[in-house]
Amino acid sequence: MRSATYASVAVASALIVTKLTAWALTGSVALLSTLIDSALDAAASLVNLWAVRHALTPADRDHRFGHGKAEPLAGLGQAAFIFGSSALLLVEAVDRFAHPVAVTRGEVGMGVMAFSIVLTLALVRYQKYVVARTASVAISADSLHYAGDVLINGSVIVSLGLGMAFGWTMVDPIFAIGISAYLMWNAWQIVTGSLDMLMDREMAADDRTRIKEIVRAHPDVLGLHDLRTRLSGQQGFIQIHLELDAQMPLHRAHAIADQVEAAILEAFPNAEVIIHQDPAGIQETHPDFTATTPAP
Structure with missing residues (x-):
């Protein structure tokens, strides 16, 4: 479980650097949305790293039932980050509708997205291996989030391709709005799951x-x-x-x-x-x- 959290932080950090460079070169708001998502991934992975380390701490004199609720507490923190950043992304996308900006050097963004997909798929595969061995709630949630990132990165490739081929500047903010909505939905899933655990909801x-x-x-x-x-x-x-x-x-x-x-x-x-x-x-x-x- 610890190694899975280290891998998540490493992958998110690598993607932030590459996407930041690509966004500076292309100006794509859809690419900016994936950069924000990767920054959130890094923050969430750091929180998960802390939560997993704490949750694995054995029960002690002051915590006779263990420290497992560190995981849902971390989930609520992750959801707050995601909701806030999604709102900022939505504002940026709406502004692009009012002030369209042509995407430049889209091939750079498409290459970065392809690299992101390959790296994220490798991480998700390893996370699923860890979840199969440990049934960790935190790693499972992180894996679902990264699996969604694969779809997001694929949508950005489509957005950039349409912008380059047909000059459809409105496609870029439309995809960004869709990604923002997806992130908010994902955050809500994290909130409900975390609250269920904190409120001692019955098992399935x-x-x-x-x-x-x-x-x-x-x-x-x-x-x-x-x-x-x-x-x-x-x-x-x-x-x-x-x-x-x-x-x-x-x-x-x-x-x-x-x-x-x-x-x-x-x-x-x-x-x-x-x-x-x-x-x-x-x-x-x-x-x-x-x-x-x-x-x-």
């Missing part, structure tokens, strides 16, 4: 169903209730109450809970599982979340 319905299936598969488990789940960075937390034979010895109930815990951890290796044993048949009132969240 499929994951909860899988947990229930694992628990009920044990022959000595008579039922379950109060399943509660949440995510904190890579770390998942699963709490559940098992219903067992009321006459069962405590050491046997403890052994069954350990077996169920092991089965859940096999399916969710990055989770911390807390199991409470209840005697079956006891009439108790349990929270009903069916109106707002998946049934417990």
Whole structure:
């Protein structure tokens, strides 16, 4: 995970230098939009570097549940940068409608975009390899953002090509507006995902169903209730109450809970599982979340 964050910072830095040079030579506002995006990538990658390093810090005396929420906190910071820069880009693009500027030396910009696509594709491939091994939320979000950059860079090539071939000066700001809208949408996705994690949103319905299936598969488990789940960075937390034979010895109930815990951890290796044993048949009132969240 750390190596993936280092690779992101290195790639973003290289692209900033090349795109800054190309924008100075061409004056393309669409190319300027990708330069801003690369600057955001560098800032986001630096934030991710900090977040990943902090999130991987083991639980300590003051943070018994670990430091996983550093990832969504970093995500909110990234989203703020993206929203602000997208707004500035939108203003610049609208100004170009009022004061069109012909793009010069478009072949330089097209070459830079082609270089950017190759470099970004290599980074995305490595990030996907890391995500497959670690399931990191931060690296996964970063990878999605860079994957979108490939499309953005491709659109700039089209914009520059049309401007050079037909002299369509309006194509450049139109593409810039489209890129700005895409960046804002991307930022909103980051915000919603980060808030879900910070607000302890339940794990996906499929994951909860899988947990229930694992628990009920044990022959000595008579039922379950109060399943509660949440995510904190890579770390998942699963709490559940098992219903067992009321006459069962405590050491046997403890052994069954350990077996169920092991089965859940096999399916969710990055989770911390807390199991409470209840005697079956006891009439108790349990929270009903069916109106707002998946049934417990």
